Structures are given as structure tokens and as C-alpha cells.
Amino acid sequence: MPSKVKKPNRRNERAIFALGNEAVVEGALLAGCSFFGGYPITPSTEIAEIMADRLPRLDDGVFIQMEDEIASLGAVIGASLAGRKAMTATSGPGFSLMQEHIGYACMAEVPLVIVNVMRGGPSTGLPTSPAQGDVQQARWGTHGDHPIIVLSASDVHECLEMTVRAFNLAEKYRSPVILLLDEITAHTREKITLPEPGSFEIFTRIKPSMPPEWFVPYEESMRGVPPMPPLGAGYRFHVTGLTHDVHGYPTSRPEEVQNLMQRLFRKIDQFFYDIQFVEETACDDAEILVIAYGCVARSAHLAVVQAREKGLKAGLIKLKTLFPFPRPAMEKLMQHCRVLVVPEMNMGQISREVKRVNNGRAQVRTLNRVDGQIITPGQILKLLQKV
Amino acid sequence: MAEVTQLIHHYLRHNKKFPHVLCPGCGHGIVLGSLVRSIHQLGLTKDEVVLVAGIGCSGRIAVYTDFNTVHTTHGRALTFATGIKMANPGLKVIVIMGDGDALSIGGNHFIHAARRNIGVTALILNNNIYGMTGGQSSSTTPQDSVSMTTPFGQMEKSFDIVELAKAAGAHYVARSTVLHVKLLDRIIVTALERPGFNLVEALTPCHTQFGRKNKFKTVVDMYKWYKKNALPLDALAKLPEAQRNARVPIGIFVQEEAHSLEDRYVMLRSRLQEGAS
Numbered sequence: 190m191p192s193k194v195k196k197p198n199r200r201n202e203r204a205i206f207a208l209g210n211e212a213v214v215e216g217a218l219l220a221g222c223s224f225f226g227g228y229p230i231t232p233s234t235e236i237a238e239i240m241a242d243r244l245p246r247l248d249d250g251v252f253i254q255m256e257d258e259i260a261s262l263g264a265v266i267g268a269s270l271a272g273r274k275a276m277t278a279t280s281g282p283g284f285s286l287m288q289e290h291i292g293y294a295c296m297a298e299v300p301l302v303i304v305n306v307m308r309g310g311p312s313t314g315l316p317t318s319p320a321q322g323d324v325q326q327a328r329w330g331t332h333g334d335h336p337i338i339v340l341s342a343s344d345v346h347e348c349l350e351m352t353v354r355a356f357n358l359a360e361k362y363r364s365p366v367i368l369l370l371d372e373i374t375a376h377t378r379e380k381i382t383l384p385e386p387g388s389f390e391i392f393t394r395i396k397p398s399m400p401p402e403w404f405v406p407y408e409e410s411m412r413g414v415p416p417m418p419p420l421g422a423g424y425r426f427h428v429t430g431l432t433h434d435v436h437g438y439p440t441s442r443p444e445e446v447q448n449l450m451q452r453l454f455r456k457i458d459q460f461f462y463d464i465q466f467v468e469e470t471a472c473d474d475a476e477i478l479v480i481a482y483g484c485v486a487r488s489a490h491l492a493v494v495q496a497r498e499k500g501l502k503a504g505l506i507k508l509k510t511l512f513p514f515p516r517p518a519m520e521k522l523m524q525h526c527r528v529l530v531v532p533e534m535n536m537g538q539i540s541r542e543v544k545r546v547n548n549g550r551a552q553v554r555t556l557n558r559v560d561g562q563i564i565t566p567g568q569i570l571k572l573l574q575k576v
Numbered sequence: 577m578a579e580v581t582q583l584i585h586h587y588l589r590h591n592k593k594f595p596h597v598l599c600p601g602c603g604h605g606i607v608l609g610s611l612v613r614s615i616h617q618l619g620l621t622k623d624e625v626v627l628v629a630g631i632g633c634s635g636r637i638a639v640y641t642d643f644n645t646v647h648t649t650h651g652r653a654l655t656f657a658t659g660i661k662m663a664n665p666g667l668k669v670i671v672i673m674g675d676g677d678a679l680s681i682g683g684n685h686f687i688h689a690a691r692r693n694i695g696v697t698a699l700i701l702n703n704n705i706y707g708m709t710g711g712q713s714s715s716t717t718p719q720d721s722v723s724m725t726t727p728f729g730q731m732e733k734s735f736d737i738v739e740l741a742k743a744a745g746a747h748y749v750a751r752s753t754v755l756h757v758k759l760l761d762r763i764i765v766t767a768l769e770r771p772g773f774n775l776v777e778a779l780t781p782c783h784t785q786f787g788r789k790n791k792f793k794t795v796v797d798m799y800k801w802y803k804k805n806a807l808p809l810d811a812l813a814k815l816p817e818a819q820r821n822a823r824v825p826i827g828i829f830v831q832e833e834a835h836s837l838e839d840r841y842v843m844l845r846s847r848l849q850e851g852a853s
Contacts, residue, residue: 267659
């Protein structure tokens, strides 16, 4: 018999004091990520460093540092085709290099997650300062018309949560998913509680159930998302970045091209409700609505609380999905408001979307900052008082 | 002949609409034949083979074969292959690239794949030109030869693929021409059997885009050129030194043993798990 009675453990075993970048790793591993291919770049490097330590300890985990970001995403695509949940992490200059393979992943419908920790740009820009300048690049950076899913997070817990969601959406819709963070969110250290395994819904791609000889790799279906076998499982098919027919073979027949393009868009569009994540604060009676994302959403939250204290009817919509732009949710919330305030650390990239959805009904005020510094609650409050 | 057609029926796709994209006289089909024979000889199943291809004439070869086929982006085939092999080392990953594909736009990926010794067999189909886009110079277009983008002759020096692979640390480097089919079969079989990064360069004539602009009247003249100038290493050594420079050595240049990256990774994993238990 042990001589001492064991004291009840009051410490929360699952609480950690973590960087946003660390939370991304926790989220990815929780979601079942077992492959990371990357290239070091500030301010995303911690993700690669922690993955390099964690993945080889798993039964099947693979970390590989590639020669550049083009190669990183190429390796991630290869791993995903081989059946892995795979990801990479980068920042602006690396994200620019990845555009080629983002298009490939859209066209070949390869599930994967790209974390882009935004820093000041263009070009080498401000390597260790935050910005939100890659929003429209995430949407439209690769050539050709294409649908894509872009998510965002504003605090350390959200980094974890949105990474899990990013993997789920990638697997569900066979699409690349981009998680846009900013230097502040990625490098903020906060206490978070790691969720119990099983507390998050984890989605894994649907594999074909029919015998290989019946399998048509890009067959049209109600869902629009074809089942995806891993390479080597007996379902031999052709994967290509060329416009292809239902068998995966290159085609330029107008009706086959049209069918493919429409399905690629439809598979995302028809599940719009499943992809839009927005968080409301004091929106019910709000006349002034702040629309913000990333680290700026935290400033906006404080500004809205302070504005309420001063008697202003202010509210906040925090965007956790940036694209497809959460139009239905936004329209509902925007019905009664007079002014929309969009603070962002660029010259107006999400405000374009807001103006498009708003369609002239309310006044849209932008608040832009591009000096590598966060937009402060005071700045937002000042604007709220003015309008 | 029946044997050949049996191989065709077994290894090529039935539902893919032929004719293929390759020109009359092109050597790419000979490499494909050699690859199919090698896979057959080794008894590999179609399910375990992944054929990864780049962009260009060579890139179009994959679609005709009944393996797991991945037609990737220009120059990046090796990066996809690296991900596939690391994710599932049980697969036999073969990469088909052209010269412009592997060495111009993909030069960086090429040297790094060789350096890290990832377990793939890389076939470079070297026709000294960008064929599909209409005959522009590549990084292996010989100096002074004419192409659509070097109408006054190529001023730059060209890459020697074998030397480049050696310098980058490849443990198996071999070269043949499509005329020397038996050698080609032999080196592809060896390359497929070995662990790690194995490079096979196949010289293949492109009369349409290269030969006819560079004093080869017919494609047969290009094959004759191979016959005259491509010499096995031992035959080359017997030539007086002054005559060697004009010749193209063929054969096996490097054959060394080393652990592949994916093997080393498995070792790392078991080391970490031993430490943890």
C-alpha cells in the first residue's frame, strides 16, 4: 500500500500556455494531420519547428523540409494523394510561390491545409510585423477561375479550432483550405485548454466503396465531391492539372470542360451554410456594425464594449470564414444597421466584399493601417463615436 | 509479337483515346516500352506503381499507362513524388520528366531530390529542346545549335545531366539512348530495383522541333548520330583522348549503396519510440 494518499490533482492537465503557431500544430494533430512539408519563413517558422519535433514521434508522422515553398506544397499534394492529411505553413513571400500548386490542388481536388501567417508586404516587406495584405491573394492568387475556402483566426484558441475546421473542410470538399493568420495572432502567447480527444468532430475524406472497375474518379453526383481513394489502393486513375473529363483524362470538349468547372464551384457553393463561420457580439440592436477578422477583431471587440458603455448602439461581426464570403449571415445581421465599419491592416480588401454584399444600403466606413502596427481599440472607438 | 501486344494490353489503358500526342520518329515511346518491359520483368503490380510525370511531351506519357498516374506541374514532378514516397514508402514511385522540365524550371527540385536520396526512379527524357511549345532552347540544348529562341545559335553552355546528378550526390546515375534499347532496359531495371534516388537519362530524338533545324535531314539521321557517337564507357576509354570529347558516353556512371531518405525516417521513428518506452 502506498503510504501517502494521492492528492487530487487540481491542475488542469490540458491547459497550456501557447503561441498561436503552437495551437495550429495542436489543432492539426487533433484533426489527424500526419504530414508536414514546409520551408522556413518568419513569422510562421514555429509551426514547422514544432512539427519537426512532433511528427516523427507518431507511428506514421512525416515531416520534411523542402527546398522552397513550391516544393513544399508539391510534397503536400503528393502526400495527400497517397492518403494523408497534409499541411504546410508559410508567410507572404512563400505564399506567393505556392500559388501555382494551390491551383493544381483546386483542379485535381486535393484536400490540404495551408497556413499563411501574414506579414507586411509587398515583396520581402516587413518580416516580423503583422499585416492583413494577403486576403484577396488567398482568394484569387492562383490563375484561372476557381473556388477556394479561406478561414481566419483572432486568438490562440481560435488558431486551434480553425485549424481543425480547415482540415475538416478540406477533407469534406476535396479542396485546398487556406488559414490566414497574422503575425500578432501567431506570436501571441495565451493560456488555452487542449480539447479532449473526441470533443471535436473530425471529418476524413470519403473513400470509394465500389469495386475498382466501377470507379469513375470524377463522376458527377448530388454532393459534387467525388470519393477519393489513396494511391496504391487498387483504384488506378489519372490525376492531372489539365482540364479533365469524369475519368480524369485531359479534355477540351466544351461540354466536359463546362461540367467540370460548374461542379468545382457547385461543390463549395451548395454547402455554403456549412462553411460560414461568423461570431456576433451585441449585434441584435446594433446601428453601427464593426466587421473585423484576425488580430484586429480583438481590438474591435474592446472598442465595441467601450462604445456600448458610452451608449452607442455598436456591434461586432467577427469573420472566421473570409471566403466564400459569408454573405447570408452578413445580410441578416446588416438589415437594421446604419453604418458598417471595416477596420483592417491593408488598404481595403475585405471592405470590398462588405461593399459588395451591402450593395449601397448602409454607409461603409473603412479604417486602414499599413504601417506594420495593429489597429488599436482607441482608433476604432474614435471612428465609432464619429459616425 | 504476341508477347509485345500482351504487354500493351496489360499495361496500357484501354479507355484512353489514342492516338497519342507524340510525333513520328519520337523516341519517347521507346522509353515507355522499355519502362513497361522493366516493370514486367520485375513482376511489379500495376497497383503498387505510381507514375509521376511533369509537363511537356514526356509528361503526356503517364496518361497512357494503367498505373496510378499523376500528371503534375511543370518541373515539379519530383516534389509530388517526394510527398508520395514519404507518405507511403511501399509504393514504387517512378518520375518521368523532360530536359526542360527537370533541369530548367525544375533544376532546383532535381538537385535536391538527388541530394536527399528520396526513393524514386527519375527518368529524364532528354531531347535537347522544348518540344511541346514548339522548339525553344532548353538548358540541355547544345551550344551553337538553333532553336526558335536561339535563331542565331545557342550562346549558353548546356547542362550535362549525368555530371549534374553526380555532383548533386545521386547514388545511381546511368545514361542510354533510345537506340540502345537493351542498355536502356537494363539500366531501368537496375534503377527500379535499387533503394534511394536513381537517375536514368534517356537521349531521345526530336526531329520535329530540334533535328530539322540542326542539319538532320530525317529522324533516321538522328538515330545514326546516336549510333556513331554514343559509346559505352569502356569503349570510350579505349579511344585516344582527343576523340573522346565529341562522343556521348553511355552506361552506368555511379552505382553506390546508401540508405534512402524514407528508410532513414523509419529508423528515426523506431529510435524515438525506443527512447519513449
